[in-house]
Each structure stands twice: as structure tokens, then as C-alpha cells.
Amino acid sequence: MNSYHGRPSKWILDFFRWYCHRDYQEDIEGDLMERFERNVEKKGIRAAKWRFIKDVLLLFRPGIIRSMEGNHQLTNYGMLKNYLKIGWRNLIKDKGYSSINVGGLAIGMAVAMLIGLWVHDELTFNRYHENYDLVAKVMQHTTANNEVFSGTHQPFPLSDGLRNSFEEDFKYVVSSTEIQEHIIANGERRFNESGAYMEVDAPEMLSLKMIKGLRSGLELNSILISESLAERLFSNEDPLNKIINMDNRVELKITGVYQDIPKNSTFHEMAFIASWDQYLSTNTWLEPYLYKWEYDMSPIYVQLQPHADIHKVSDRIKDIINNSLIGEDRNEQSIALHPMGKWHLYQEFENGVNIGGSVRFVRLFGTIGIFVLLLACINFMNLSTARAKGRTREVGIRKAIGSLRAQLMYQFFSESILVVILSFLFSIGLISLSLPWFNEVADKAITFPWNNPFFWILCAGFILSTGILAGSYPALYLSSFQVIKALKGAFTTGRLAIISRQTLVVLQFTVSVVLIIGTIIVYRQIQHTKDRPVGYDRDRLVSVTMKTNDIHDHFEAIRNQLLASGTIVEMSESSCPLNTYCVGLSDFDWQGKDPAFSAAFSIFWISPEYGRTIGWQLLDGRDFSRDIASDQRGMVINASAVKYMGLENPVGQIIRHDEKDWKVLGVVNDFIVGSPYEPVKPAIYMFAPWVSYIVSFRLSPTVSTQDALENIETIFKEYAPGIPFEYQFADQQYAQKFNDEIRIGKLSSTFAILAIFISCLGLFGLASFTTEKRTKEIGIRKVLGASVFILWRLLSLEFFILVIISCVLAVPFVLYFLENWLANYEYRTDIPWWIFAISSLGGLLITLLTVSYQSVKVALLNPVNSLRNE
Amino acid sequence: MGKHHFGEFEEIVMLTVAVLYDEAYGIAIIEEMESRLGRKVSIGALQTVLRRLEKKGYLSSRFGEATKVREGKRKRFFSVTSYGKKVLAEAKDQRLFLWKAMPEFVINN
Structure with a gap:
């Protein structure tokens, strides 16, 4: 060797x-x-x-090196394949359970993702504008009578004041009008379009994306229009340097076309921007106000210098109005900057402090989304745990062959991730189907972010965490079984398992009951406010917004013609629409007024027929009359104003305003003009022969609405040719005030229904599982003489008790959340006890129906069949 | 030309396997080639070719008995399959055919 x-x-x-x-x-x-x-x-x-x-x-060469595939070797790959196969077979074996599991999770995920998309859209509001971080709106906080009122309208000289005195803080200061409708016409193509007059820096400030022309093109006699408006006006022609007509009054040259501003921007509706100088030159009556600090006229936007700190700047400019006012007009007025990032979600002010706003809906729906997802996950865990029994032998065999606990955990996790991925695919399908509906209800233009890598990363994280969360129970619990016990099948459900399963059911139903009650309260609040007496007659009341003086100049003639033809009962003019407070003044004085009391009123300039047109109710005194010349110095005030001024005998009282004396002619009821959720503001109605902004008609009840409108249109066209005739019904205008709340109601009821549906799916699965497990027990009980009712009670009682516990638990949550929500409304409903009763009863009923289907089915089984097979 | 053909090295390996008849395993083949042809071959080169030929069906293999040498690892003996023999014969015929066709003086010079 x-x-x-x-x-x-x-x-x-x-x-x-x-x-x-x-x-x-x-x-x-x-x-x-x-x-x-x-x-x-x-x-x-x-x-x-x-x-x-x-x-x-x-x-070391290709012919000799082992291949990477195939199961010749002990890599994880082979095992993973086996796990997936077994997982898939388990899914297929029990199609009923699987579809409940996958479907429930898919719905939950779809809801959560939809809400996520919505929340994202809300949070990125106004991000379209590149200077998002630097743009702000000037707010004015006026302290009067120990209360602070906040408004966005500023006196004209403020813009120059900011520009000149704070040059180092502001890059741009832009005076603007509110976005309003104007008639834009290219020959016969006429449209009512929303737009604003803005100062020259506006396009830079808003970072408009110019398609044609330059941002600097905003000058006198020129206009910038949006892409879609350009297309409507000129089809395929090049709109640049074309002349268009605005309000039948001025000719403007198009010096730029900008990309449409997306829906999630405050300036979304702005189809054109005309120059601020244009505004002043077209509206010559504004001239006296140009140097007056007392009158709040229009919004002002600013863009800060990049280094400027918004709080410090706010602090610095605080007193600029106060310091410019002299003597008696001096009020406690401070101005502050409201950053663009807060316009949409934090738009509400109370006592001069920003108290939030729509952000509470973001929080509300965010919470709902998380809860719905949680419910779906709970279902998944519940069902997986329940079905775990069926897999104890598998676990035993795997362990006996040599599976480590870690491997079993790996198996169950990968299985649950498989199901989650499946659900995810379904939920994407669901979202693509429901997105159009959702956009309509939520008034959004959300698109599915197919090509957003961040979204997919988020989804992957979502899948992974949901999968792990949902699979953790079986993965951690099942894998801990002892081999021998598992193989013998002597596995009894531990007390802990039962309790945790019960906890999950309780949690699920608590959330559902909270959602049911929440939805009921939202609808109740809407209904409550809808039932609030409006104070005037909305029936057959139509208004037309007039941008020119054509109707006003022929008011008498038109009125007589329409009255003669029996088309209308009455018609009138006013400075403000029926549903908006649009002018506020504080320059009023009367006998007995506390000098420290600075009163502010909403002002309506009206023609004498106004009251008769809208049908207000006189409480005292008389209405205006065209025949009494002195009525031109008369006022009609509402009941709130009487209370506000503290007048004992309002009628005949002299009120000093604008350096003239005015006599109170009458008192009218408080009818709702602004938000129906708020108290009516003190308002003063003054006879003004110059008004022409809104023309209102009360249609005659004897003529059909359509005929009446046609008649009015014919006459309008006669006197005001070239102006689109667009009318609004008062009842529809009023209904629009509820849009936001109805939207919330619709969304939350949809989510509530889905949440309940998901809970019921879970309950159904669980009930069918537990009853199935007890088939033999039921058989024996039946043999021994139990009736179907007793069996039903036996099987349903557990769930019944759980749901009752949920209802009780739900009460404090509901009280807390809904009291908070309702506190946002001045005019609000209460939360009566019967709502809890009804919701709980509803919850119980649903539970019983869900559970009974299973328990009755099992109770009716022939014991011979259920006992025969082993 | 027949439809089968292999490289020069493949052919030599097959011939060597045929020469060794019952004793054709890795090291033996290498040594045979070394002693008869003076050609040094690495185990890697040889094994790759052997496996390739086996896959093509020209060679077959079987394990031998375990012995004390080689740390108790078994030998894998290769033998030429009848198909392999056919192909070898074909290759030989082709060559002979070409040789025969060659003019006399080419070889003599």
C-alpha cells in the first residue's frame, strides 16, 4: 500500500x-x-x-457545474414551491371559505386603497403650483365686540403697502378678484367662463405652464386663457394674438395659453386671467376705493422670498391696516399670511385662530380606511385560525419529517402572502371598476397611479405587512403544536384561542356598529338642517347673473312686459345672489349704540321688488315701495340685525351710514342666505337704484316653467343680445349647500356597508366552521331529543353575546367621535338614545341572520347522516 | 458527409474508450492518451467531453465497485454504444474515402 x-x-x-x-x-x-x-x-x-x-x-466549466434549477438539491426554492402548491391546494379544496377569505380581504384592500388615493389627493392639493411652499393668501382678522372675524378681502391700498414697505420679504404681491363668471366670446362662440383679474405677477406666482405665449403677457387689454378654453373658442386655430370679447364690453388680445390647472388646485376653475389694470379701468366706480383703507375689497396673494419665514413676516405686517386707518375708523384689524399648503385642508378660522377644516374628513376617512382594512385582516386571521384544525395533521407530519418551527412559520407566512397577493389583484380590479363612481361621488379626478413607482413600493409593503399581520396567528400558533398531539389529532382548541377569536369578533362588530351609528348621524344631521325653515319661498324662483347693464337699463320695460304676459309674478334686482353673503360693511351708527361696539352687517342692495320676489316675511313695518321717493333712503333689516343692534322699536329708527341718514322701514324674518348650518347673520337691505348683478324672477304658477323660461329668454335676448342666458333655480342653489355633507354621507354609508359586509363574511365563515365542527354533537343532541329551536339557540348564543358586547363597547366611541364632529356645526342635531338601540338591534339582526343560516342548516340535518360517517 | 460529426478531441476520446474496452474510466483514459499519443489532458477537459458524448448517446456508463483506493469512491466506466460505434465507423470510412481519393504523389512527396 x-x-x-x-x-x-x-x-x-x-x-x-x-x-x-x-x-x-x-x-x-x-x-x-x-x-x-x-x-x-x-x-x-x-x-x-x-x-x-x-x-x-x-x-469548473459548464458541463460539470450543477444546474441552478430542478429539485435535485436542497435549496429553499424547492420547499417554497411545495409551500405554494400546498397553499394553492388548500385554497382550491375549500372554495367557499377561500372566496370569503380572498373576497373579504380584496374588498377591504380596495376600500383602504381608494381611501388612500383620496387622502393622497387631498394632501397634495395645490402642489401643482411650483411655489407651493412660498405662496400665501393675506387674511384679515378683525376684532369687534370681543369676537374675531376672519376674512380674505383686503382694502385696495394694502397690496402697494406690502409691496413697498416689505420688499425684502415678498417676491410677488398679487391683488386678485375672486374667481367669477364672465362672458368670453369669439364671434358667435360665447361662453360663460370662470376667471379672475390678477396683477401681472400672477402667472409667475402660480407657475402656470404656458403652452403658447409668455407668462409676462398679462397686460392691459390682454388676457391669458386656458388650453381648453382656447380649444372651445378657436378649435384648431392658433389662438395667440387673436382678439376676444369679454362681457360685451372690452376687446382683449390673447397673449398666452396655459395648461389647464388640475382639479386638485384652488385655481382649478380659472379658465382665464385678465389683468388687474383691466379690472380697474372697466369698473371705474372702484376708483374712490383705491386709496381707502376702510373698505375690504378683494383677495391678495403673495409669494415670499425664499429665505423669508412666514411667521415672522406675518408678525411684521400685522398692523399695516391698523396703522393706516385714522381716527374713528380705526378698528382692531390685524393681517396674517395663510400659506397655500393650508388653504384646502385648514381653511377655517375661529377667533382669528386656524382651527383646521376639511382635514377632519381626511382623518375621518383615513381612520375608516384603516379600520376596514383591519376588519378584513381580522377576518383573515379568524378564518385561518378556525381552519387551522384541519391542518394540524399536516403540521404534525411536517414536523415528524423534520420541519423546523421556523420553516413552518415560513410556510404559513408565504401561504398568507399568496392569498394577500391574490386579493390584491382582485382589489386592483375592483378599484379600476369603482374609480369612476368614486370620482363622481367624491368630486375628484383621481387616476390610478399605474406608473408611480412609489405607489407600487407602498403596495408591496402593504401586501407584505398585511400578509404577515394576517398570517401571524396561524404561523405563530400552528407551528407551536407538539408533534405527537398534532398527529394524534388530539388537538383541542385552547382557551386562549377561543378568547382571542372572540375578541376579534367583538372588535370587528364594534367598528361596524360605530360606522352604522356614524352614518345614521351624518344623514340625520343633513336631514335636520334640510328641515330647517329657510324663511323664503324657493318654489319657482329663478335667478340670472348679469354681467352687463343691459337688463338694468330697461328694467321697467322688461318687468312690465313679463308681468303683462303673465310669465312672472314679480322680478327684482340685487347685488348679491340669494345664497351668498357677498358684501360686508361696518360703517353704521345709530342712537344708543355703544361707541366701543363696532357693528358689521351683511349688505344687500336691492330693487324695491326684491322682498316680494323672494317672498320674505315682514315681521314689522313695511316693505320698500317704488312710489315713495323717500324709500331711497330706507332700509329693511332682518331680525338678527335688530337683536344685534339692540333696538327696541326698530321701525322708524334712523341709522347713519355713509355720512347720510337712513330710516328703517321694516323688519324681516331671518331667512337663510349662507350656510344652513350656521346662524343667520345680521343683514341690512338697502334700496339701490344702481344694482344689476342678480336678476331674480318668481315665475307665475299658471305658466309652465319651461314656457316661462322661454318667454324670459326671448325678452332677454331682445334687450341684451349676445349674452348667454343662464339661469339657476333657487331650490337647486339651496340644495347645493348640502353637497359636502351629502358626499360625506354617501361615502361613509358606502364604507359602513362594506365594513358590515366584510364583518358578516367573516362571521359567516366562522359560524359555518364552528357549526360544522359540532355536527356530531348536534347529531347526538338530536337523537337525545333536542328540538331545532334549542339547537339554533345553542349555536347562535355565542355570537349573539359577542355582538351585544360590541354594541356596548361602541357607545363611548360613537359619543366621542360624533360629538366632536357635530361640534363643527352651529345648527346641529342631537344623538338620541334610540339610535343606539336601532343600530344595536340592526347589528344583532344581521348577526342572527348570518349565523342562523348555518346553525339552522346544521340543526335540520338528519342525525343518521351526521353520525354515520367517521 | 454523414449527419453525425464530432470534433477531433471527441473522436480521440471515443477511440481511447474503445481501446480500453472494459477499463475505461477517467484516469485510465487520460493515462492511455498520454502513453499512446503523448497528449496531456486535464480531468476537466476530459470529463466535459465524456458527459457530452454520453448525452449524445455515443457513450454509456456504469459504476464500478467501490475500492479502498480513491477514498472509496466508485469508478465510472465508459463504453462505446453501438450507436457510437456506428458513428465512429462512419467517421473512419469518410476519412478513408478521402485518403483513397487523394492522388498518389501527394502522399509520397
């Missing part, structure tokens, strides 16, 4: 064994060893070792 046996280095042998194809390993290794042994004899151990290394390295 050989005298001396060396061994080749272990590492190189290991390397060889690692890469070599399993089928070839033995004989090639043999060859290698044989040659090594011979080399040792011939050339010595050192040379042999080197030779060995060289041979092994030379063997």
Missing part, C-alpha cells in the same frame, strides 16, 4: 463538491483522488496539492 497518504486541502474539495453536478460528483472526485494519490507518490505532496487545485479549477 502507499507509504504515505496526504489529503488535498479541504477548502478546494468543498469547493468542488459545492459546484459539481450531483450525478458526476462521486466518480470525478474518485478520479481526482486517484490522480492525487499517484501524484503524491510521483512528485510529492506539495506538487500533488497544487496539481489538485489546478484540476479542480479546470473542472
Whole structure:
């Protein structure tokens, strides 16, 4: 035999064994060893070792290296494949459970994702504007009578004041009108379009994306229009440098076309921007106000210098109005900047402090989304746990063969992730189907972010965390079973498992009951406010917004003509629409007024027929009359104003305003003008012969609405040719005030229904599972003489008790959340006890129906059948 | 030309396997080639070719008995299949055919 046996280095042998194809390993290794042994004899151990290394390295080539696929080797890949296969078979085996599981999770995920998209859209509001971080709106907080009123309208000289005195803080200061409708016409193509007059820096400030022309094109006699308006006006022609007509009054040259501003921007509706100088030159009556600090006229936007701190700047400009007012007009007025990032979600002010706003809906729906997802996950865990029994033997066998606990956990996690991925695919389908509906209800233009990598990363995280969360119970619990017990099948549900399952059911139903009650309260609040007496007659009341004086100039003639033809009962003019407070003044004085009391009133300039047109109710005194000349110095005030002024005998009282004396002619009821959720503001109605903004008609009840409108249109066209005739019904205008709340109601009821549906799916699955497990017990009980009712009670009682506990738990949550929500409304409903009763009863009923289907089915089974098979 | 053809090295390996008849395993083949042809071949080069030929069906293999040498690893003996023999014969015929077709003086010079 050989005298001396060396061994080749272990590492190189290991390397060889690692890469070599399993089928070839033995004989090639043999060859290698044989040659090594011979080399040792011939050339010595050192040379042999080197030779060995060289041979092994030379063997490292494609024909010899093992392939990476196939299950020839013990990699995780093979095991994973097995897990997926078993998981899939488990899904297919029990189609009922699986569809409940996958469907429930898919709905939950779809709801959560929809809400997520919505929340994202809300949070990125106004982000379209590049200077988002630097743009702000000037707010004015006026302290009067220990109360602070906040408004966005500023006196005209403020813009120059900010521009000149705070040059180092502001990059741009832009005076603007509110976005209002104007008639834009290119020959016969006429449209009512929303737009604003703004100062020259506006396009830069809003970072408009110019398609044609330049941002600097905003000058006198020129206009910038949006892409879609350009298309409507000029089809495919090049709109640049074309002349259009605005309000039948001025000719403007188009010097720029900008990309439409997306829906989630405050300026979304702005189809054109005309220059501020244009505004002043077209509305010459504004001239006296240009230098008056007392009158709040229009909004002002600013863009800060990049280094400026908004709070410091706010602080610096605080007193600029106060310091410019002299003597008696001096009021406690401070101004502050409201950053663009807060316009949409934090738009409400109370006592001069920003108290939030729509952000509470973001929070509300965010919470709902999380809860719905949580419910779906709970279902998944519940069902998986319930079905765990069926898989105890599998776990036992796997463990007996040598599965480690970690591997079993891995198995269950991968299985639950498989189901989650499946649900995710379904939920994407659901979202694509429901997105159009959702956009309509939520008044959004959300698109599915197919090509947003961040979204997919988020989804992947979502899938992973949901999968792990949902699969954690079976993965951690099942894998802890003892082999022998598991194999014997002597597995009894632990007390802990039952309790945790019950907890989950309770949690689920608590959320559902909270959602049911929440939805009921939202609708109740809407209904409550809708039932609030409006104070005037909305029936057959129509208004037309007039941008020109054509109707006003022929008011008498038109009125007489329409009255004569029996088309209308009455018609009138006013400075403000019926549903908006649009002018506020504080320059009023009367006998007995506390000098410290600075009164502010909403002002309506009206023609004498106004009251008779809308049908207000006189409480005292008389209405205006065109025949009494002195009525031109008369006022009609509402009941709130009487209370506000503290007048004992309002009628005949002289009120000083605008350096003239005005006599109170009458008092009218408080009818709703602004938000129906708020108290009516003190309002003063003054006879103004110059008004022309809104023309209102009360249609005659004897003529059909359509005929009446046609008649009015004919006459309008006669006197005001070239103006689109667009009318609004008062009842529809009023109904629009509820849009937001109805939207919330619709969304929350949809989510509530889905949440309940998901809970019921879970309950159904759980009930069918537990009853199935007790089939034999039921059989024996039946043999011994139990009736169907007793069996039903036996099987349903557990769930019944759980749901009652949920209802009780839901009460404090509901009280807390809804009291908070309702506190936002001045005019609000209460939360009566019967709502809890009805919701709980509803919850119980749904539970019983869900559970009974199973329990009755099992109770009716023939015991022979259920006991026969083992 | 027949449809089968292999490289020069493949052919030599097959011929060597045929020469060794019952004793054709890795090291033996290498040594045979070394002694008869003076050609040094690495285990890697040889094994790749052997496996390739086996896959093509020209060679077949079987394990031998385990012995004390080679650390108890078994040898894998290769033998030429009848299909392999056919192909070898074909290759030989083709060559002979070409040799025969060659003009006399080319070889003599």
C-alpha cells in the first residue's frame, strides 16, 4: 500500500463538491483522488496539492457545474414551491371559505386603497403650483365686540403697502378678484367662463405652464386663457394674438395659453386671467376705493422670498391696516399670511385662530380606511385560525419529517402572502371598476397611479405587512403544536384561542356598529338642517347673473312686459345672489349704540321688488315701495340685525351710514342666505337704484316653467343680445349647500356597508366552521331529543353575546367621535338614545341572520347522516 | 458527409474508450492518451467531453465497485454504444474515402 497518504486541502474539495453536478460528483472526485494519490507518490505532496487545485479549477466549466434549477438539491426554492402548491391546494379544496377569505380581504384592500388615493389627493392639493411652499393668501382678522372675524378681502391700498414697505420679504404681491363668471366670446362662440383679474405677477406666482405665449403677457387689454378654453373658442386655430370679447364690453388680445390647472388646485376653475389694470379701468366706480383703507375689497396673494419665514413676516405686517386707518375708523384689524399648503385642508378660522377644516374628513376617512382594512385582516386571521384544525395533521407530519418551527412559520407566512397577493389583484380590479363612481361621488379626478413607482413600493409593503399581520396567528400558533398531539389529532382548541377569536369578533362588530351609528348621524344631521325653515319661498324662483347693464337699463320695460304676459309674478334686482353673503360693511351708527361696539352687517342692495320676489316675511313695518321717493333712503333689516343692534322699536329708527341718514322701514324674518348650518347673520337691505348683478324672477304658477323660461329668454335676448342666458333655480342653489355633507354621507354609508359586509363574511365563515365542527354533537343532541329551536339557540348564543358586547363597547366611541364632529356645526342635531338601540338591534339582526343560516342548516340535518360517517 | 460529426478531441476520446474496452474510466483514459499519443489532458477537459458524448448517446456508463483506493469512491466506466460505434465507423470510412481519393504523389512527396 502507499507509504504515505496526504489529503488535498479541504477548502478546494468543498469547493468542488459545492459546484459539481450531483450525478458526476462521486466518480470525478474518485478520479481526482486517484490522480492525487499517484501524484503524491510521483512528485510529492506539495506538487500533488497544487496539481489538485489546478484540476479542480479546470473542472469548473459548464458541463460539470450543477444546474441552478430542478429539485435535485436542497435549496429553499424547492420547499417554497411545495409551500405554494400546498397553499394553492388548500385554497382550491375549500372554495367557499377561500372566496370569503380572498373576497373579504380584496374588498377591504380596495376600500383602504381608494381611501388612500383620496387622502393622497387631498394632501397634495395645490402642489401643482411650483411655489407651493412660498405662496400665501393675506387674511384679515378683525376684532369687534370681543369676537374675531376672519376674512380674505383686503382694502385696495394694502397690496402697494406690502409691496413697498416689505420688499425684502415678498417676491410677488398679487391683488386678485375672486374667481367669477364672465362672458368670453369669439364671434358667435360665447361662453360663460370662470376667471379672475390678477396683477401681472400672477402667472409667475402660480407657475402656470404656458403652452403658447409668455407668462409676462398679462397686460392691459390682454388676457391669458386656458388650453381648453382656447380649444372651445378657436378649435384648431392658433389662438395667440387673436382678439376676444369679454362681457360685451372690452376687446382683449390673447397673449398666452396655459395648461389647464388640475382639479386638485384652488385655481382649478380659472379658465382665464385678465389683468388687474383691466379690472380697474372697466369698473371705474372702484376708483374712490383705491386709496381707502376702510373698505375690504378683494383677495391678495403673495409669494415670499425664499429665505423669508412666514411667521415672522406675518408678525411684521400685522398692523399695516391698523396703522393706516385714522381716527374713528380705526378698528382692531390685524393681517396674517395663510400659506397655500393650508388653504384646502385648514381653511377655517375661529377667533382669528386656524382651527383646521376639511382635514377632519381626511382623518375621518383615513381612520375608516384603516379600520376596514383591519376588519378584513381580522377576518383573515379568524378564518385561518378556525381552519387551522384541519391542518394540524399536516403540521404534525411536517414536523415528524423534520420541519423546523421556523420553516413552518415560513410556510404559513408565504401561504398568507399568496392569498394577500391574490386579493390584491382582485382589489386592483375592483378599484379600476369603482374609480369612476368614486370620482363622481367624491368630486375628484383621481387616476390610478399605474406608473408611480412609489405607489407600487407602498403596495408591496402593504401586501407584505398585511400578509404577515394576517398570517401571524396561524404561523405563530400552528407551528407551536407538539408533534405527537398534532398527529394524534388530539388537538383541542385552547382557551386562549377561543378568547382571542372572540375578541376579534367583538372588535370587528364594534367598528361596524360605530360606522352604522356614524352614518345614521351624518344623514340625520343633513336631514335636520334640510328641515330647517329657510324663511323664503324657493318654489319657482329663478335667478340670472348679469354681467352687463343691459337688463338694468330697461328694467321697467322688461318687468312690465313679463308681468303683462303673465310669465312672472314679480322680478327684482340685487347685488348679491340669494345664497351668498357677498358684501360686508361696518360703517353704521345709530342712537344708543355703544361707541366701543363696532357693528358689521351683511349688505344687500336691492330693487324695491326684491322682498316680494323672494317672498320674505315682514315681521314689522313695511316693505320698500317704488312710489315713495323717500324709500331711497330706507332700509329693511332682518331680525338678527335688530337683536344685534339692540333696538327696541326698530321701525322708524334712523341709522347713519355713509355720512347720510337712513330710516328703517321694516323688519324681516331671518331667512337663510349662507350656510344652513350656521346662524343667520345680521343683514341690512338697502334700496339701490344702481344694482344689476342678480336678476331674480318668481315665475307665475299658471305658466309652465319651461314656457316661462322661454318667454324670459326671448325678452332677454331682445334687450341684451349676445349674452348667454343662464339661469339657476333657487331650490337647486339651496340644495347645493348640502353637497359636502351629502358626499360625506354617501361615502361613509358606502364604507359602513362594506365594513358590515366584510364583518358578516367573516362571521359567516366562522359560524359555518364552528357549526360544522359540532355536527356530531348536534347529531347526538338530536337523537337525545333536542328540538331545532334549542339547537339554533345553542349555536347562535355565542355570537349573539359577542355582538351585544360590541354594541356596548361602541357607545363611548360613537359619543366621542360624533360629538366632536357635530361640534363643527352651529345648527346641529342631537344623538338620541334610540339610535343606539336601532343600530344595536340592526347589528344583532344581521348577526342572527348570518349565523342562523348555518346553525339552522346544521340543526335540520338528519342525525343518521351526521353520525354515520367517521 | 454523414449527419453525425464530432470534433477531433471527441473522436480521440471515443477511440481511447474503445481501446480500453472494459477499463475505461477517467484516469485510465487520460493515462492511455498520454502513453499512446503523448497528449496531456486535464480531468476537466476530459470529463466535459465524456458527459457530452454520453448525452449524445455515443457513450454509456456504469459504476464500478467501490475500492479502498480513491477514498472509496466508485469508478465510472465508459463504453462505446453501438450507436457510437456506428458513428465512429462512419467517421473512419469518410476519412478513408478521402485518403483513397487523394492522388498518389501527394502522399509520397
